[in-house]
Amino acid sequence: MPRRDAVFPPARHALYEKHRYSPAVRSNGFLFVSGQVGSRPDGSPEPDLEAQVRLAFENLNAILAEAGCSFDDVIDATVFVVDPESSFEKIWHIAADYWGEAPHPTATAIGVTWLSGFRFEIKVVAKLPEPVAG
Structure with a gap:
């Protein structure tokens, strides 16, 4: 079986090591991105919800x-929110700054009780750019 084609951002976060997962994996023309949280470089949560x-x-x-890729290449997004009743509207308002123009990706929002100290997480699937014929 071939090894996973993992993608790591330039500033690798401590969470990837600590919890033993890849930030994203390329497969069959798609990019599968693990849930991303508002973590500082050391892996700790940013305390302010909006930040x-x-x-x-x-x-x-x-x-x-x-x-x-960019967010314009995102096909599907799943967001996880702790206490969505009190925070979803604020979160969704902030997300609009990043979401881009219509048509938007498909989206699912899930209320959860625990995100390892975080209050918001987003995971996506994106279409990778087509290779340039050369």
């Missing part, structure tokens, strides 16, 4: 860019 959501999107964008 945490923005940092999660910045971390996601760094992985997408490393694979030659």
